[in-house]
Amino acid sequence: MVYFEKFTLDNGLRVIVNQDKTTPIVTINIVYNVGAKHENPERTGFAHLFEHLMFEGSKNIPVYDTPLQMVGGDNNAFTNNDITNYYLSLPKENIETGFWLESDRMLELALTEEKIEIQKNVVIEEFNQRYLNQPYGDAFKILRSLAYKKHPYQWPTIGKEPSHIKKATFQEIKKFFYEHYAPNNAILTVAGNVTKEEIKELTEKWFGDIPSRKLADKKIPREPEQKEPRKKEVYREVPHDTIYKAYHMCDRKNEDFYATDLISDLLANGDSSRLHQRLVKEKNVFNTIDAFITGDIDEGLLIISGSISDKTDMKKAEEELQNELNKLNQQPPANGELEKVQNKVESIKIFTRTSTLHNAMNLAFHELIDDAENINTEINKYKEVTPEKIQAVSNKILKENNCSTLYYYSKK
């Protein structure tokens, strides 16, 4: 069990306190309800660029990192298509420095043209390092643009292209801040050897006077149903042919979510999974294969990717993969097989709880989607899934008309 308490400040900031008496470290996590899906299609990569700018000094603090390191703390952040998440950890004795830092950058940033230019460069190098300089680095970028035609999940967090980042202006950046970075658009979690009373006093002191802000209109277009198979081929300087198949799935709050997650586990989580045993070990048409869900808040994707064995070819491997998917559609899994993946989910959930950082992050994320209490109850929803439910959801999802396939060929 993860024990926690919640309260909300008058300005709309939601606060969650997770008391853990065994740790000398306090973790402060803030999730802002803004991600790449909230971007203007002509200014993609903005939410992520902004994450970088949040470290470039705020109204009263010229450099974010210096005071934090001065008190023995450390921090990081990430952006995805739904959210931007910031976290820091520091010795309990110095908790107030964390509040000072986080509240000041929610209040107001101290940006300059020069700082913005440098971070644009850093982000472009990140783009290069992650997407262009890695074999298969652009695969998911291509896959997204194939799978989504309307919904902004069609571009990756880093953006469609570096030129969008280059074009961002000071005015646009300022506007973005006030429309998204606001107490009424954030959830703060504090985990460590702290009490609710203590945290209430500190949050009221440091965040209480930050005004609520008028948020941007967040209407996001829904992705229309896919009606026919989508396919694309690319040729690159990579060592092996690789196939990527992306299937549309439900959103994070839909009851089908848990069955879909378990389907990806049945297919490829662990050495005993179907695709690994049949296609890697038995037939060796793939040399590695993976299946996972994107876990997005809106309607996401179930993705299967496999690196094809040198002894076979793309078409043959795809056929063998299709056979395995058909089996899942035709017959519900045996009770024991389903139990296996359910047990594994239970283990992962419990292992994750040994980390205060993960507890802080997951509490905030669950609260943002729906309710922090789901951190404890979600496991039951996985356990309630029946073999028949798996088959039903599998039939809904795993079909060619719902699939985008990327054939990533090695240019040999």
Place this chain on the structure above:
Amino acid sequence: MKKPDRSKFPESKTITEAPLPTANKTRLTNNIPVFEIEKGNEDVIKIDFLFRAGNWFQPKPLVATATNEMLNEGTINYTSEEIAEVMDYYGAFFKTGTNKDTARISMLCLNKNLEKLLPVLSEIVKSPIFPEKEYKIYIENKKQQFKLDRSKVSNLSRIHFNEALFGKEHPYGKVLNYEDHEYLNPEDLRNFHGNYYTPQNCNIIVSGKIKNGTHNLLEKFFGNGWQSNQVKKIPEFTPEPTDKKEIFTPKKEAVQSAIRVGKRLFNQHHPDFAGMNVLTTILGGYFGSRLMKNLREEKGYTYGVNAIIISLVNEGYLLIVSEVGSKVCRASIEAIYEEIKRLKTEKVPGKELQMVKNYMMGDMLKSFDGLLPLSSTYINLVEHKLDERYFQNMIETINNIKQDDLLEIANKYLNEDELIHSIAGTCE
């Protein structure tokens, strides 16, 4: 409601102490040392086996890795598929890994499933058979993995850097070739396992919520009945560094070059290790480090740059690593050399030194916090034949080291003509 004064740094405390992790040290009846680390918020347990069976000990390339990675591909009583089934059904996370010195086997599970898993785990450790059929698939996949690895500039830069530092024939520098996959066979793995995966070559580290019966279970599966007469001599090697200053590995179409700069130092037992560690942190060991400020925050050349001391059992080396835009490759290397030089000529300002000290203490606290960080911190100690005094010594150094000490260390160990660099990619 209290009004905050945002213009001032809130009151804070300098951290000068850290509660050192402690392990309950026992032995099984066949003399295997067992380190038990109690860390119990959740009902989970992690068991790690360390064998001195890394690359250092292998009679030919790839043997150490292949032996370790194929342990769970079939044993006397279980097939590869059955092992996978049991591990997955009981929700265990099973992992193996090797490095230059050590081979590891690790299992993380819920306490309630431990007894179900131990019979299988014990066979994996003690009686793997390395079946032909599984071996063929393994080696084919390994070859494909090899090609993928060699297509990344970061790997190219790494292997040629190590080769230059330690020499072609030294286990820390030897480069694996594609053909090496052909010369290996399952018999090599069986021999290597028989020689090095023995009780006298083993340490066990248990962490998590440790129950009264845990020790007895370990004794039952890994104690008395497990014997071996093998006493293997430890091979000896002397590094033979090349005299090249620059190693360049071209890769066309790379938009970024992977660079490594560094030099040989010493292992963690050396009296100057702690001081050098402080100096390396100042240079590039944290987000606000000099190299990050210079290359990332001021110039925008890279997404990240780090300096670290790589610790091996018998050696250690300074490593500065980054991926930078191809156009600024030369400029980045120059900037790195410049920052190293500055450590030798200018005193580290008092405020910066204090910040690094505080950062390092906070970082150490974190390495003792939570099951997984704590267990990996402890595994590192055992692997490098250290004990808790290592941390005590590190804390004393962090608290007491002065600006002049750092200047002295920098001048002793950071001579420019001893530094080398390796570039992979395109460098204009």
